[in-house]
Amino acid sequence: MICTGCSCLCDDIVVDGGVRNACRRGAGIFRFVNEGRAKPMINGEVVDFEKAMDAAGDIIGNSEKLAVYGLDTTTVEAQQKAIELAKTKEAYIDDNSSFCLGDFVELILKEELPTTTLDEVRNNAYVVFYWGTDVYHSLSRHMSRFTYYPRGGKRQRGYEEDRFLVVVDVRRSHTAKLAKKNARFIEVGDDLELIDAILKVLDGKAPEKFAKDAVRIVKEMQKADFNVIIGGLGLKYGLKGDYQQFLEFVRRVNEVTNLYFIPAGCHPNMRGFNQLLFEKTGHVNRYSFRDEEAGEKFAFPKLLEDGEIDAALIVGTDPVNSLPFDIAKKLKDIKTILIDPRQSLTAEIADVVLPSAISGLETGGTMIRIDGVKVELAPFLEKKPDDVSIISSLLEAV
Amino acid sequence: MGLKFAKFIRKIETEVVVARDSFQVEAADRGKLSEEFVKKSAVLYITEEFGKKNALREGEIVKVTRGGRSVNLRVVYNDTAPSEGAMMPNSIYANYLTDFDSFKRFRVTIEIADGNVTTPSEIIELIKSG
Numbered sequence: 001m002i003c004t005g006c007s008c009l010c011d012d013i014v015v016d017g018g019v020r021n022a023c024r025r026g027a028g029i030f031r032f033v034n035e036g037r038a039k040p041m042i043n044g045e046v047v048d049f050e051k052a053m054d055a056a057g058d059i060i061g062n063s064e065k066l067a068v069y070g071l072d073t074t075t076v077e078a079q080q081k082a083i084e085l086a087k088t089k090e091a092y093i094d095d096n097s098s099f100c101l102g103d104f105v106e107l108i109l110k111e112e113l114p115t116t117t118l119d120e121v122r123n124n125a126y127v128v129f130y131w132g133t134d135v136y137h138s139l140s141r142h143m144s145r146f147t148y149y150p151r152g153g154k155r156q157r158g159y160e161e162d163r164f165l166v167v168v169d170v171r172r173s174h175t176a177k178l179a180k181k182n183a184r185f186i187e188v189g190d191d192l193e194l195i196d197a198i199l200k201v202l203d204g205k206a207p208e209k210f211a212k213d214a215v216r217i218v219k220e221m222q223k224a225d226f227n228v229i230i231g232g233l234g235l236k237y238g239l240k241g242d243y244q245q246f247l248e249f250v251r252r253v254n255e256v257t258n259l260y261f262i263p264a265g266c267h268p269n270m271r272g273f274n275q276l277l278f279e280k281t282g283h284v285n286r287y288s289f290r291d292e293e294a295g296e297k298f299a300f301p302k303l304l305e306d307g308e309i310d311a312a313l314i315v316g317t318d319p320v321n322s323l324p325f326d327i328a329k330k331l332k333d334i335k336t337i338l339i340d341p342r343q344s345l346t347a348e349i350a351d352v353v354l355p356s357a358i359s360g361l362e363t364g365g366t367m368i369r370i371d372g373v374k375v376e377l378a379p380f381l382e383k384k385p386d387d388v389s390i391i392s393s394l395l396e397a398v
Numbered sequence: 399m400g401l402k403f404a405k406f407i408r409k410i411e412t413e414v415v416v417a418r419d420s421f422q423v424e425a426a427d428r429g430k431l432s433e434e435f436v437k438k439s440a441v442l443y444i445t446e447e448f449g450k451k452n453a454l455r456e457g458e459i460v461k462v463t464r465g466g467r468s469v470n471l472r473v474v475y476n477d478t479a480p481s482e483g484a485m486m487p488n489s490i491y492a493n494y495l496t497d498f499d500s501f502k503r504f505r506v507t508i509e510i511a512d513g514n515v516t517t518p519s520e521i522i523e524l525i526k527s528g
Contacts, residue, residue: 032428137419170503172477237502301498348522
């Protein structure tokens, strides 16, 4: 079984009365598969599914400025249909990556940031950075399956001798607490200061801050020909939009050894959406089919903030829970259709709720792991309708 | 019953970091209006040292305010919280206080409050009422 709890897409889950091998998050998805499920609703009233579908069709049909948003927890096949729908309606389309790790994925897809797969990391990586991410909580099996603890390929002696872990964070997270043997925890206030310190060491200069850490890290990286940064939201927001400084840092390190980057994205199929949209438009998110271009002004939160849309089709995400309140409250100014397996907080305010099957557990399809590896899902239950059939029906209706 | 003099004088200004918590994410699968989700989300994590220094006891309800908006959260000691500051799980509570200019780190004031923690429904009602 594949677990679709996060972007690791663990493929060794066994469900046999209990749930084996899964992390806390993954096990929860299986154990609570029947809890908190959404019901078809119109304006908070439970209705027949068909009636809710008709209402959703009407909203989309009548919308002149539609946004399609979310899609990071559904399959590539459903994302494909959603992109088709957005194109047909000349709508905007965006996912959570526009305020998550989409910038890094775009740099990877444009080949401006060297990347690798998690399997290559398991077999080859020596220095493993976790930068601005507490994977102990967000990607709980990342360290044991792919990076620090496992033995593999050139790294047969595992973390005891064959890995060097660097955790960079603003606090001593649970991941940072694991940085004991062959490891460094670096507490930063400003991530750019650490980048600057490492660049100074590469220039043969003594940095004012992080001198000891920066020297050690460069020395350790030079011991191997394969090192990797797993970068999370802490790094994204720590860079304050200065990706050039980060790219320069990676480029300079790559003059003396090999350093790769993999985003620490949480959503199981964010990479799938980014990659699919990139193949079709040359952009990973924030795209307007009306304008045939991408940009910050087409990010879903910005469209809401600026009052640029009259309706939204939200798929498998919960903006009431995840967007800043000033933006989330604008959802009440537009018509909203929510497709989601669970009764989320957004379901509480949506005009129409369409319950769907849980991707990977109740319906099959494809997802793309955060490192770009394609994964075929193997559902253990069957439930209809799924996201593909719902979005296809809406597409037919318009 | 002890007099709560400190209630009238304690108002701490500090930084909050927003973080993932696998226990809270697990609870989300049981429903974001569930008691379990609220218990894991309506919390302000601080280290015991920070708590003692600022007279914030574990289990106390505090009013956390930023930019004129407040939520009531329960204080929980946690040794992974920032040494000088606090931590909140990523949820409707953190996002009620934040904006994209300081999405995952922002400054707040903390003061002792009466009553219970804020519920997600209270924030949703604010959205519904415009």
